[in-house]
Amino acid sequence: MYGRMPPGLSFLLGRLAIYFAPAMAVAVIIKALIDVLLDVELSNTLIIVATLLSVPAEYASRILFHSWSVRRRAASLGAILPPRWDGRSVGNFDLLTDFLDRFHRGYLGEGPWDRMEELGNIYSVSLVWDVIYFTIDANIMKAILAIDFPSFEKGEKFREAMDSVLGKGVFNSDGELWKFHRTMTRPYFSRDRISHFEVFDRHADSAIKKMKERFRLGHAVDFQDVMSRFTLDSATEFLFGKCVNSLKDTLPYSYNDPKADKIVEEQTVAKCFATALAEAQRVVSTRPRASHAWRLFEFWQDKTAEPMRIVNEFIQPILEEAITKHRAAMGERQSGGNDSKDEDGKTLLDHLVYITDDPAVLHDETINILIAGKDSTAATLTFAVYLMCLNPHVFQRLRAEVLEVVGPTEMPTFDHVRKMKYLRAVINETLRIYCPIPFNIRVTTRDTTLPNPDPSAPRIFIPKGTSISYSVLMMHYRKDYWGPDALYFDPDRWLDERLHQYFAANPFIFGPFSAGPRICPGQQFAYNEMSFFLIRLLQNFSSMELDLSAQPPDARPPPGWAGAEGQKGLEKIVPKSHISLYVHGGLWVKMTQDDRN
Numbered sequence: 001m002y003g004r005m006p007p008g009l010s011f012l013l014g015r016l017a018i019y020f021a022p023a024m025a026v027a028v029i030i031k032a033l034i035d036v037l038l039d040v041e042l043s044n045t046l047i048i049v050a051t052l053l054s055v056p057a058e059y060a061s062r063i064l065f066h067s068w069s070v071r072r073r074a075a076s077l078g079a080i081l082p083p084r085w086d087g088r089s090v091g092n093f094d095l096l097t098d099f100l101d102r103f104h105r106g107y108l109g110e111g112p113w114d115r116m117e118e119l120g121n122i123y124s125v126s127l128v129w130d131v132i133y134f135t136i137d138a139n140i141m142k143a144i145l146a147i148d149f150p151s152f153e154k155g156e157k158f159r160e161a162m163d164s165v166l167g168k169g170v171f172n173s174d175g176e177l178w179k180f181h182r183t184m185t186r187p188y189f190s191r192d193r194i195s196h197f198e199v200f201d202r203h204a205d206s207a208i209k210k211m212k213e214r215f216r217l218g219h220a221v222d223f224q225d226v227m228s229r230f231t232l233d234s235a236t237e238f239l240f241g242k243c244v245n246s247l248k249d250t251l252p253y254s255y256n257d258p259k260a261d262k263i264v265e266e267q268t269v270a271k272c273f274a275t276a277l278a279e280a281q282r283v284v285s286t287r288p289r290a291s292h293a294w295r296l297f298e299f300w301q302d303k304t305a306e307p308m309r310i311v312n313e314f315i316q317p318i319l320e321e322a323i324t325k326h327r328a329a330m331g332e333r334q335s336g337g338n339d340s341k342d343e344d345g346k347t348l349l350d351h352l353v354y355i356t357d358d359p360a361v362l363h364d365e366t367i368n369i370l371i372a373g374k375d376s377t378a379a380t381l382t383f384a385v386y387l388m389c390l391n392p393h394v395f396q397r398l399r400a401e402v403l404e405v406v407g408p409t410e411m412p413t414f415d416h417v418r419k420m421k422y423l424r425a426v427i428n429e430t431l432r433i434y435c436p437i438p439f440n441i442r443v444t445t446r447d448t449t450l451p452n453p454d455p456s457a458p459r460i461f462i463p464k465g466t467s468i469s470y471s472v473l474m475m476h477y478r479k480d481y482w483g484p485d486a487l488y489f490d491p492d493r494w495l496d497e498r499l500h501q502y503f504a505a506n507p508f509i510f511g512p513f514s515a516g517p518r519i520c521p522g523q524q525f526a527y528n529e530m531s532f533f534l535i536r537l538l539q540n541f542s543s544m545e546l547d548l549s550a551q552p553p554d555a556r557p558p559p560g561w562a563g564a565e566g567q568k569g570l571e572k573i574v575p576k577s578h579i580s581l582y583v584h585g586g587l588w589v590k591m592t593q594d595d596r597n
């Protein structure tokens with residue numbers, strides 16, 4: 001529909017067609033009828049003014065009719081509407097600008113999420129006449145993601161905003177198409193992929209080596225940047241069988257490092273690829289905030305076009321090679337050759353070429369999984385190290401477990417990982433406090449009802465076509481779910497009596513990997529990758545600390561945060577989110593090498 005025309009132009013023309021064309025057509029017909037029947041000539045100006053006025057009038061009556069119809073449909077299902085948040089200005093523009101402003105300047109979740117105590121854990125707000133529900137209720141999320149799954153989809157708005165990057169892959173499709181992609185990628189995730197550890201090891205070693213070189217000369221390292229490279233290199237190797245080798249490039253120096261000025265950064269393939277991929281993701285993640293109107297901000301040019309050109313320059317030859325190789329192998333097999341049985345060594349691409357040789361499908365599928373898996377894993381590792389820097393006793397205790405279970409130099413195995421209870425607790429607690437995908441959204445495919453947080457009250461109505469935004473992060477901070485210390489980092493809550501009291505009693509209060517049919521298929525993969533890396537890191541380093549002087553001045557927490565309850569009051573960095581969470585300006589750290597390594 002939006003073909004090759006500049007996005008903004010096609011958007012405007014489309015809207016004009018929707019709003020003005022029918023009114024114009026009716027006006028022309030009426031004018032013609034009056035001309036013929038009454039023989040009266042109406043002035044063209046009158047017709048045009050009437051047409052223009054009819055548009056807002058029609059829009060307003062449509063809204064009135066809609067809200068009447070919603071109340072009637074709710075009543076027919078015996079359901080009620082949720083509490084409503086009303087701003088002070090027409091269309092609630094004041095709320096919208098406040099939300100956007102606090103999204104940029106405030107702490108995680110500030111804006112739409114901080115009136116839950118007052119309004120209840122679900123409410124609706126009409127932003128520029130578009131009704132959105134917001135919720136942090138575990139039972140409602142369970143309904144959206146699992147119990148009433150068919151009534152919710154990612155929706156057209158999200159899909160269109162993401163289309164130029166994610167295309168039609170599993171992360172970005174709904175309905176039958178989603179099912180097709182999900183089935184197609186399943187074999188890749190369900191396999192017990194022990195051999196992954198060898199790939200992790202190679203890349204973990206490059207990452208640690210790079211950091212050691214810097215620490216030895218007294219420089220700070222942006223750990224977030226290193227993790228982004230580690231997950232990029234691992235993911236490209238798993239998906240394509242071809243690593244971009246971003247860990248081979250020089251690491252950046254901090255802004256205050258005398259070396260920072262002297263380094264001329266070379267534009268390697270890896271750097272261009274990583275930068276382009278990040279830029280494309282940044283662009284699409286900001287689009288939904290402007291609803292359909294994002295196209296106005298990219299009026300003449302799709303801002304993902306250039307970054308995606310660079311990304312594709314890397315991926316396309318790999319896909320073509322895989323297709324060619326597969327065709328040759330098929331030919332060989334027919335002429336009596338043999339089939340490689342080396343399942344564990346297969347990349348995702350190797351699996352996919354058996355199902356399809358459509359380059360577009362292969363492209364979208366691999367890009368989707370790359371994007372779905374890379375940043376959230378890197379974020380968890382980054383925030384785990386950040387939290388260990390803030391809580392040295394956690395670092396020491398985890399290191400003791402590493403040395404006890406794995407030993408100072410042994411290669412970590414899957415069995416080791418399984419035995420390491422404290423490691424799992426640290427990872428879970430990191431995922432709870434800094435949920436890597438903090439906010440998410442679904443759209444209803446039909447009228448339906450949601451459980452009321454107050455079980456004695458009627459269910460809550462949500463009409464077809466309504467967006468519902470849910471925050472797993474904010475759910476993780478609820479004291480009624482997690483206890484009075486919900487806002488504080490404490491891995492022990494996964495090991496002591498609190499486990500049974502809270503999480504074990506209601507597992508839906510913890511949802512970093514989502515739930516239901518669209519639950520993250522990479523969960524086990526991610527736990528393995530993160531566990532492996534953390535074990536290697538703690539074998540190699542005996543202490544770690546933040547280097548706050550290296551943190552860029554515009555990336556430090558505002559003084560107003562100090563003393564606030566929970567992690568906000570303890571923050572030494574500024575956490576932000578695009579699709580996934582990240583540390584604004586990077587996480588600058590220093591670590592001490594273990595003598596044995």
Ligand code: HEM
Nearest residue numbers: 170171372373376377380436437512513514518520522526
């Ligand atoms: C700590 C790491 C990770 C976290 C927190 C995480 C979280 C999530 C979440 C919340 C979703 C649901 C998104 C939604 O439905 O809107 C998801 C979906 C997905 N994740 Fe992960 N993920 C992680 C790692 C990975 C890895 C390593 C991979 C791949 C190797 C992966 C592949 C996927 C895919 C393909 C989907 C889409 C599934 C679908 O829509 O059916 N994830 N992930």
Ligand SMILES: *[C@@H]1O[C@H](CO)[C@@H](O)[C@H](O)[C@H]1NC(C)=O
Nearest residue numbers: 332336337338339340341342
């Ligand atoms: C079968 O394939 C393997 C791996 O490619 C190769 O080492 C082996 O020699 C092949 N065997 C035959 C009979 O072609």
Ligand SMILES: *[C@@H]1O[C@H](CO)[C@@H](O)[C@H](O)[C@H]1NC(C)=O
Nearest residue numbers: 421424425428494495499513
């Ligand atoms: C960590 O969370 C997962 C769910 O993601 C759960 O299955 C597991 O039991 C938790 N681990 C610990 C140590 O509590």
Ligand SMILES: CC(=O)N[C@H]1CO[C@H](CO)[C@@H](O)[C@@H]1O
Nearest residue numbers: 205208209408409539540597
């Ligand atoms: C880069 C580096 O020095 N990595 C080391 C980390 O620790 C393990 C376990 O002793 C070594 O095998 C690695 O060489």
